[in-house]
Amino acid sequence: MVSVFYLYALILFMLSDIYWLVHGLLRPDVRIPFGANEIGEIGIYLMYSSLLNAAFKEEERLKELLGATVLTGIFSLAVIALWIGWTGEWVKDILSGLAFGYFACSSVRAVIISKAFDRKRLSVFGIMAFVLIGLQGAIFAVPEAVGNVLDIMCYCIMFAGTVWLLINAVKTVRKAYRTSDSGSADDNIKKKPLAASFVFGLWIQNALYMSSEYVYTVIFVIITFNVFLMYFSVAIYEDEAFLKRGGV
Numbered sequence: 001m002v003s004v005f006y007l008y009a010l011i012l013f014m015l016s017d018i019y020w021l022v023h024g025l026l027r028p029d030v031r032i033p034f035g036a037n038e039i040g041e042i043g044i045y046l047m048y049s050s051l052l053n054a055a056f057k058e059e060e061r062l063k064e065l066l067g068a069t070v071l072t073g074i075f076s077l078a079v080i081a082l083w084i085g086w087t088g089e090w091v092k093d094i095l096s097g098l099a100f101g102y103f104a105c106s107s108v109r110a111v112i113i114s115k116a117f118d119r120k121r122l123s124v125f126g127i128m129a130f131v132l133i134g135l136q137g138a139i140f141a142v143p144e145a146v147g148n149v150l151d152i153m154c155y156c157i158m159f160a161g162t163v164w165l166l167i168n169a170v171k172t173v174r175k176a177y178r179t180s181d182s183g184s185a186d187d188n189i190k191k192k193p194l195a196a197s198f199v200f201g202l203w204i205q206n207a208l209y210m211s212s213e214y215v216y217t218v219i220f221v222i223i224t225f226n227v228f229l230m231y232f233s234v235a236i237y238e239d240e241a242f243l244k245r246g247g248v
Contacts, residue, residue, distance in 0.1 A: 001056045002051050002054050002055050002194075002234055002237055002238060003234055003235075003238050005047050005048075005050045005051035005054060005222075006047070006051055006230065006231070006234045008043075008047045008050070009043075009047035009048055010227065010231075011042050012040045012041075012043045012044045012047065013040075013044055013227065014055050015040055016036070016037040016041060016044070018039070019035065019036045019037045019040070020037040035206070038092060038096060038126070041096060041097060041099075042096055042099040043211050044231045045096075045099040045100055045102065045103040046099055046102070046103075047157075048103050048106070048107075048198060048201070049099075049102045049103045049105075049106040051194075051234075052106040052107060052109070052194065052195075052198060053106055054109045055110070055191060055194055055237060056109065056113050056114070057111050065109055065112060066111075066243050068108050068109070068112055068122075068126075069105055069108070069109065071126060071130075072101070072104050072105045072108045073101060073105065074102050075104065075129055075130065075133060076097060076098075076100060076101025076105070077097075077101070078137065079097055079100065079101070079133065079206065079209075080093055080094060080097030080101070081137070082096075082133065082137060082210075082232070083096070083097060083209065084137055085137075085140055097224050100205070100206075101210065103202060104115050104202055105227045106198075107195070107201075108199065109197040109200050110191070110194060110195040110198060110199070111125075111195045111196075111199050112193075113193040113195075114191040114194070115188070115190045115192070115194075116172060116191075116192045116195035116196045116199070117199075123160060125161075125165075125178040125199075128157055128160075128161050129161075129203075129206075130163075131157060132154055132157045132158065132210075135150045135153055135154050135157070136150075136154055136210060138150055139151060139154075144248030154210065155211075155215065158207040158210065158211070160217070161203055161207075162203065162204055162207060162219075162222060163194075165199065165204075166200060166226075168196055168200070169193075169196040169197045169200040169229050171231065172196040172197075173193040173196065173197060173229055173232050173233055173236070175189075176189050176190060176192060176233075177193075177232060177236055178192045190236050190237045191237065193229075193232065193233035193236050193237070194233045194234070194237055196233070197229040197230045197232075198228060198231040199231065199232075200226055200229070201223070201226050201230065204219055204222050204223050204226060205223065208220060
């Protein structure tokens with residue numbers, strides 16, 4: 001089931017990007033308020049969330065997850081508010097934001113359950129996310145000169161988090177793959193790559209929306225690389241049967 005959800009998400013990812021590229025080539029100056037690629041992104045968030053919920057559905061740790069879920073929900077509402085402030089497209093931003101928030105909650109839940117992050121790293125992740133969203137919001141209320149400084153600070157936080165989470169995801173997937181290849185992996189080790197690669201995907205997707213021009217392209221390349229990390233994390237979780245069949 002996990003590999004099926006990933007396959008659907010990957011198809012949506014490719015179709016969404018093809019639409020975005022073709023539209024950029026043919027009608028670069030025309031902005032479609034709710035394009036097909038944005039509808040595809042909503043589907044991707046839902047598929048990713050379904051994948052994570054399927055992988056961690058047997059776990060019930062409501063008390064431990066409640067605080068993180070509430071904070072993630074607050075973060076997601078702040079993201080929606082920022083999107084509306086940037087684009088003014090209420091319907092699209094609310095619908096996309098709700099799907100994004102669901103993915104955020106599923107990713108944080110997976111990290112906690114799998115123990116891919118200990119309490120310290122989870123706290124650092126949360127602080128970075130809220131500081132980033134706070135600085136982005138402050139840009140609306142300060143003079144342009146101050147806003148430019150805050151914008152630079154946001155990029156520093158975004159790339160610091162990207163490097164940290166990328167290294168963590170690669171190390172987690174690599175360790176689990178080696179353990180799985182030796183035939184000694186337990187269920188928890190197999191789940192950690194899912195949590196690490198998908199929470200990294202959450203971070204860089206949010207960074208993509210906060211970036212512009214050349215930085216946007218750089219982040220998009222990183223997102224594409226993370227697709228392969230997600231692939232290997234799914235393969236490891238499926239006990240490599242998915243990988244041995246040649247994948248998608």
